[in-house]
Amino acid sequence: MKRYEKFADDIAELIRSGVLAAGQRVPSVRYASQTHGISPSTVFQAYYLLERRGLIRARPRSGYFVNDTFSLAGLGDRAPEPDLRPAVAAQVSESTEVDVSELVFSVLESIKNPDTVPFGSAFPSPALFPLQRLARSLSSATRDMDPRMVVSDLSPGNPSLRRQIALRYMVAGQMLPMEELLITNGALEALNLCLQAVTEPGDLVAIEAPAFYACLQVLERLKLKAVEIPVHPQHGIDLVVLEQALRRYPIKACWSMTSFQNPTGATVPEARKRDLVELLRKHEVPLIEDDVYAELYYGQHAPKPAKAFDTEGLVLHCGSFAKSLAPGYRVGWVAAGRYAQKVERLKLMTSLCASMPAQAAIADYLQHGGYDRHLRKLRHSLEDQQRAMLGAIARYFPAQTRVSQPSGGYFLWVELPETVDSLKVFQAALAQGISIAPGPMFSPTRRFKPFIRLNYGTPWNDTCERAMEMLGKIIRSMMGADAGRRS
Template sequence: MTMRAADGSPEVHLYEQVITEMAALIDAGALRPGDRLPSVRRLSRQRGVSVATVVQAYLGLEDRGLVEARPQSGHYVRARRAPLPPEPRSPRPTTTACKVSVRSLVTRVYTAARDPSIVPFGAAYPSPELLPTDKLNRILAVIARSAGWAGVAYDPPPGLPALRRQVARRAVDGGCALGPDEIVTTSGATEALHLCLRVVARRGETIAIESPTYFGLLQLVESLGIRAVEIPSLPRAGMDLDALEEALGRHRIKAVVAIPNFSNPLGAVMPDESKERLVGLLGRRDIPLIEDDTHGDLHFDDVRPRVAKSFDRRGLVMLCSSFSKTLAPGYRVGWVAPGRFRDAVEHLKFAQSVASPTLPQMAVAQLLEEGGYDHHLRALRRRLAAQVVRVSEAVAEHFPAGTRVARPAGGFVLWVELPFGVSSLDLHARAMEKGISVAPGPLFSAKHRFSNCVRLNCGYPWTDQLDQAVRTLGRLVGELSGS
């Protein structure tokens, strides 16, 4: 139920107003580092709002890293951290296609991710405490008791109608008009990408990918025997379209795979005019675009960015996504809108896995239908944005000179360029000895580039353990750099 103030206005707006006003006082210096904020009850009386509104506002200020709660003492203005280092340099273009080989490195990173004693900066997933786990589990339990045979029966492609209707409804937020019949459900976005790659490219053929890019995609490309041309990804704007156009003239490229919204690992978002140019550039050559929008709902700004598929008029864009990063990684509920390739994807899905698990699809569909998902997303985005800031500030404070840090516009990963000459593989090995995992840069390149870069997971709430882990990483980087 939406709470209301004495004047009848929704309090969901009032707590945001309190956040804005308190943040302005901090920015103006009226509240300085170390100052104690008014108690919850006192500020409630001063502003004429409920205690619940003030509590929510203080949580929001904590999420932004502006204040900190001290047990049995109250809320205090946080000390400002060191200014952030420069952004990472843009990678140089490459001119050759190559085979992909990242399997051994990925295995090492994800072996560490399974160990609960390891600080999880390596694998990119959100903390379970940020997800509506209890609510989803309750829904799943009710469905399991009441669904009867439907819960254990195959749900063959294109997948659960109720889920496809909810996905189609939400696609409007990305500027995309999709019908339920245009969507095929999958076991996570990874299967969606796999199906798309198998439909549009064969062993030995060449595709274009971003550089750096998500190593899960590189694993798929490697498993299919496809060659890859790396296109530089700019720290703020994503794939360099001038470099892509040049590569299209050099190579016989069968498809392009891109993450226009909050690329992994850079967190870059491609401007709308660039998305339109990308779709047009490929459309004139009849080349499919496989678009990974897994992090699209995790934007830090107020408005969700459009998907590239919203500019597609020829059915050449194959839009892939999932609920793994926002609801439940283990449920493996994903989907694809494959455009003109729908029939081929649907048939291959059946041949490959027959169907996606039924009960998780039913649970996610019901949660979306009941509402509350948007409220959950707003809270999740605030927490993730704050955690990215916290990790960025800690890197700025504890890593040596010469370090560079990306400025993600969404998602929950942070790309860090280490000082010249520091090997991220050496850092990974030394960090593991200290019980800390990181994802070394060569994982994100078909040619094992980015040897002095790492990706850090910011999906966990900030704790003293994480703070100490960043301090340790900074010390190790300093030792490796000789500083």
């Protein structure tokens, strides 16, 4: 162990044991270096390490202080009061400053371990993707790459890839001028750019409740405020509440996952999508449509996106290959309607363009790789896996459990008995090597306490089955404990 690691561990122990309390200043570099007989740079290295571990934090001009932020071990005690409003609230909640990062980062960090059963993951299993075939596309596409494209193919992106994407829109019945398409570093960047293009810091944005936590993080980063609109587990965002909110607040944008919503799995029916577009048009509010699960439908056809009903260029439609073909390649896109140029310029100012080999590889694969064949197989796998997980819930979870049954994607939204705290379930499950996504991750107001999101994107096997059994036990034990305390 290096000297700075040793010193960092000493300080960490002081924090854990409460000698250094939250908010307290840690010893100054000069003091620590003198009293411990180590060099100032060793002290600094130790403090960086502690900072990276989330234990302390630098304040400009004042030194380092013990963090009072979320820590997994102490979470249960400081969790917010239960908020058991039904998932479909009757009215608009107030707008909220968004600060959900600590919780989200803690959860994400904990599920990076590849040995954890990934029910809490945001990704389907990489085993479901044709990664070898993609690597071949990568080889042949970069072998033939014209070096000059380094200059000519900056944003909006690889023309052949954009043509392939436009073709897929066309086959789905939607004419999209190729010039509207911009390639991004995954859909997450597309969503960031779109939201920045249509808002200023401090603006209100209508989001879903529950919402995908990345949406909350983008709002937080851009200093926007959230107006939460309830999502019905079957037919998605509540248009009546949205209309009230649009009348009542100066909302500048609406963000919605209209198909296979994360976390609920809800899909807005086509007629309602038309209504949603019309409602937003009436208020001249742009819709940022996060449609990354579009290809993962179990029915005969893909549900049409809201974009299909947009005649005014007010829908900014974001897609990605990360969930259907090439995780890790970081290739997404946006068709941003009337905001296309503004978004493209923001992209040029932010990261210039997406990685060219990855773009070229996916363009090649779309032309020669058998994407549709792969997608058919993928959809079947996901549907089978959903059936397996629903079966396991029926076998192992308490009888009061309620669960969605989405027609696509790879998430189940599970409502546990209302006394169960999903954050405690998260911790107990993680201790058993199982990850889940607790409900409060999906709300800036930390609602959905008795909810969990389960990922069935992994081919079902004995480990999954045993993990579900263990989860069921954990949940039941918490009902017991709670019931016990009450009596």
